Amino acid sequence: MQFGTTVGEACATFAITNIDDLFVLVTFNAEAATSKVITPFRIALGQFIGFTVIIAISMIGFGISLVLPPEPIGFFGLLPILLGIWKFCHLFFPESEEHNEISTAALMKGILKVALITIMNGGDNIGTYIPLFAQVERAAIAVYVVVYYILLAVWCLAASLIMRQRHVLALVQKYIDYVIPLLYTDLGIFIIVKSGCYPWTIRQINESTASDPGRGTMAGVTTFILLAAGCAMAWATVAKRKTQSTADIDLGRTDGTPLEETVTRDADADVH
Known part of the structure; x- marks a missing residue:
């Protein structure tokens, strides 16, 4: 194993499969600008939890890559769309502040939401990591994983710094209630389109029937x-x-x- 080459390959594969995660992280940090439940720390924690699940699935996928195709994971993109609809409803029926008490359960839900969307957006990660891990040495896999986690921290920091720009923050706070539903809806559509889950499912249905x-x-x-x-x-x-x-x-x-x-x-x- 050539260490420099392995690190370079890890950086390249992470960038290719996670460049879209910057959009996801900026979306969450935009919500954090006016939320007491979603904070940069909880965003990072949820992101690391979700990415850990992706890595675990990729490791398991050595033997079940044919049983677990990445395309169906894209259907989870419907959940961000539904989340956008839910937040859109709150534009017309906002909650009064007296009922916005923050509980431990609410904080955990915020972390879980970030983790789930990270997993939903990880279909291409799984599809890339499974064949990649299958053809390299075990030591190289360890290097890949360490580099991935370091770059993930850089991703989280970059998204947080973007939202800390005062002019960006002022603009976000002014229009956040209207933008967040659209961001989640666009995110769901992006996940679905990127995964190719609909064309894949349509082909499966058509191949199983005469019409x-x-x-x-x-x-x-x-x-x-x-x-x-x-x-x-x-x-x-x-x-x-x-x-x-x-x-x-x-x-x-x-x-x-x-x-x-x-x-x-x-x-x-x-x-x-």
């Missing part, structure tokens, strides 16, 4: 999933908002605040 129903089947299933999930999220958001309003009114009654004043305060909060 060619793959395109229509996938279009129908995707439309149903997005519409059903969107309606469910809108209903859940409205129901949650109504529950919060009722709780605020009950709280106003118990602390001696007149009902009319409580309702007026809620109405003013909705306007602002």
Whole structure:
């Protein structure tokens, strides 16, 4: 094993398979600008957890590369799209600050969200690392993995520094509520398109039947999933908002605040 050559190959393969992760990390850091749950540290932690899962799958993939093709992983790109729809619903029905208490569970969900999206976006990583690890020495694999983790830390730092520019931060804080849903939706579309999961599935369906129903089947299933999930999220958001309003009114009654004043305060909060 030539150490210099191995390090160079590790840097090249990481850059090729993770250049798009800068977009993912900038998206999370943009959300962190106005969120108490998502922070740069938790973004980095979630990124490292997700990348560790990718490395573990790649290691296991020596013997099951044919059983675990990378294309179907791209279907997880639907989850960022659904997350974008969920955040879009909150533009019309925002939560009051009194109900934004941060719990340990909420913090863990923030880390888990970053980790899951990292895994979802890792189809090309797995597809590259499995054959790469299969044809090099074990010592080279160890060098690859160490270099990957070092570069991953550099990636996280670069994304955080980009968002710390004051003019960038001011612009983000002004439009963040409108941009974040679009970023997550675009991220989901990017993952799906990059993975080639739809063409791959359409071919599998067409090859298993006499006709060619793959395109229509996938279009129908995707439309149903997005519409059903969107309606469910809108209903859940409205129901949650109504529950919060009722709780605020009950709280106003118990602390001696007149009902009319409580309702007026809620109405003013909705306007602002």
